[in-house]
Amino acid sequence: MADRRITLEVFRYRPDGDGEATIQDYRVPYHEHWVVLDALNWIKDHADGTLSFRWSCRMGVCGSCGMMVNGEPRLTCAVFLKDYYPSPIRVEPLINFPVERDLVISMDDFLAKLQAVKPWLIRDDEEPPEGEYRQTPSQLAQYKQFSMCINCMLCYAACPEIDGIPDFLGPAAIALAHRYNLDSRDQGQSQRQEALGGEEAVWGCTFVGECTAVCPKNVDPAGAIQQAKVASTKDWYRHVLLPWGKR
Amino acid sequence: MAALFMPAFIVVTGLVVPFTTGGDADLDYERAHQVVTWWPVRIVLFVVVFLSLFHCAHRIRHILMDLGLRAVSTVLAVFCYSGAAAGTVAALFVLGTL
Amino acid sequence: MRGPLRRPFPRDWFVRKGAYRRFMVREMTSVFIGGYIVFLLVWLYRMGQGPEQYQALVEAMRHPLAVALHMLALAAAMYHSITWFNLTPAVMPLRIGEDRLPNVVVAITMGYLPWMAVSGAILWGVLR
Numbered sequence: 001m002a003d004r005r006i007t008l009e010v011f012r013y014r015p016d017g018d019g020e021a022t023i024q025d026y027r028v029p030y031h032e033h034w035v036v037l038d039a040l041n042w043i044k045d046h047a048d049g050t051l052s053f054r055w056s057c058r059m060g061v062c063g064s065c066g067m068m069v070n071g072e073p074r075l076t077c078a079v080f081l082k083d084y085y086p087s088p089i090r091v092e093p094l095i096n097f098p099v100e101r102d103l104v105i106s107m108d109d110f111l112a113k114l115q116a117v118k119p120w121l122i123r124d125d126e127e128p129p130e131g132e133y134r135q136t137p138s139q140l141a142q143y144k145q146f147s148m149c150i151n152c153m154l155c156y157a158a159c160p161e162i163d164g165i166p167d168f169l170g171p172a173a174i175a176l177a178h179r180y181n182l183d184s185r186d187q188g189q190s191q192r193q194e195a196l197g198g199e200e201a202v203w204g205c206t207f208v209g210e211c212t213a214v215c216p217k218n219v220d221p222a223g224a225i226q227q228a229k230v231a232s233t234k235d236w237y238r239h240v241l242l243p244w245g246k247r
Numbered sequence: 248m249a250a251l252f253m254p255a256f257i258v259v260t261g262l263v264v265p266f267t268t269g270g271d272a273d274l275d276y277e278r279a280h281q282v283v284t285w286w287p288v289r290i291v292l293f294v295v296v297f298l299s300l301f302h303c304a305h306r307i308r309h310i311l312m313d314l315g316l317r318a319v320s321t322v323l324a325v326f327c328y329s330g331a332a333a334g335t336v337a338a339l340f341v342l343g344t345l
Numbered sequence: 346m347r348g349p350l351r352r353p354f355p356r357d358w359f360v361r362k363g364a365y366r367r368f369m370v371r372e373m374t375s376v377f378i379g380g381y382i383v384f385l386l387v388w389l390y391r392m393g394q395g396p397e398q399y400q401a402l403v404e405a406m407r408h409p410l411a412v413a414l415h416m417l418a419l420a421a422a423m424y425h426s427i428t429w430f431n432l433t434p435a436v437m438p439l440r441i442g443e444d445r446l447p448n449v450v451v452a453i454t455m456g457y458l459p460w461m462a463v464s465g466a467i468l469w470g471v472l473r
């Protein structure tokens with residue numbers, strides 16, 4: 001009982017070395033209340049200090065500890081060892097992202113995509129009001145779900161379409177754009193439409209729905225994308241049928 | 248649209264038309280012809296065919312891309328959407344000349 | 346120095362996981378629906394050509410193979426409709442004030458009820 005262990009098969013990659021990416025096995029102490037992130041921290045502290053991975057809050061809030069756990073994108077601070085014990089657990093970096101080192105992926109692309117949808121309140125009138133913009137609870141409810149995203153990128157790692165469309169905005173960025181479009185204080189829908197309308201945005205999505213399935217915050221990015229498709233289609237018909245109208 | 252209408256259409260053309268008969272083939276034809284040429288029916292048929300064709304073309308194109316033909320996605324686009332457009336024109340012709 | 350490593354998504358992803366496989370089946374139904382629409386146009390075309398042509402086609406449609414094809418198309422269309430209506434709550438969420446209506450309610454009011462109504466109307470109009 002005292003010394004139960006579980007094997008972690010960990011993906012290793014060093015950009016400065018010359019070896020290929022490898023899988024390295026570690027025998028880690030098994031505790032019922034440990035999550036995969038605890039096991040990785042144990043490896044770093046006791047077995048192999050060269051292992052690199054990101055984490056911060058350990059409570060599913062910061063979104064930095066996302067990795068592939070047995071092939072599924074998960075927050076490693078929310079996956080218990082006991083759900084796998086005694087089988088080994090394979091830990092790999094999130095797929096669909098370039099690997100910087102070991103379990104650390106590059107998020108530059110992702111951040112650029114978030115920027116591309118202008119995720120801030122856009123107003124026609126520049127002057128902010130006295131005090132604050134007021135909003136009723138039901139206006140808040142319109143977009144609240146889509147504002148819960150923690151940028152963990154699990155949805156990108158679940159999406160089979162991203163790999164084929166490198167510039168695909170992807171689930172979280174589209175959900176974020178939709179969140180601002182639904183905000184009663186925002187007037188920037190037409191400015192976002194260009195980034196949102198094409199094959200590299202909503203029309204690249206085939207509604208596989210796995211982004212929603214893996215999202216730890218119930219953001220439902222797949223739903224957001226379909227709603228954005230509907231909005232984008234309406235926008236298109238409005239353009240074709242009423243070209244003279246204000247968009 | 249496809250989702251709402253297709254199952255019933257298929258039941259009608261696949262089961263009702265070939266297997267329920269008033270005994271007189273000419274009378275059956277008359278009745279079918281009468282139903283289909285009623286203008287609201289023609290319009291509904293056209294809208295359903297038009298929307299469903301493009302819906303299918305889009306999805307078929309994406310299936311083929313998923314199955315590994317992403318490199319030729321533009322060719323697929325031309326092929327699928329012009330197929331749907333041709334079908335729409337055909338529907339216009341067929342329904343207009345009934 | 347090799348720089349960041351690209352790890353492509355597996356090319357055969359659509360057979361790798363239940364959810365992905367179900368997605369593929371759902372999408373494949375559109376092939377049958379597309380095929381059926383072509384048939385529907387032929388049927389209408391024959392009707393436009395007059396009773397003889399039309400009756401020849403109807404005769405051909407009694408062939409077991411034709412019936413089997415129809416049944417296949419029907420199964421595909423049913424699957425397509427059902428999966429689609431189950432997804433409507435995500436596409437068209439309905440709210441009353443702050444609260445989002447439960448998914449089942451949306452699926453029924455926006456999907457299944459109109460489906461029943463449309464199907465009922467078509468069958469009634471034809472069988473009357």
Ligand code: SF4
Binds near residue numbers: 148155171215220
């Ligand atoms: S939408 Fe969900 S899965 Fe995607 S980044 Fe945001 S929290 Fe993570």
Ligand code: FES
Binds near residue numbers: 055059062077
């Ligand atoms: S460490 Fe913050 S979400 Fe896991």
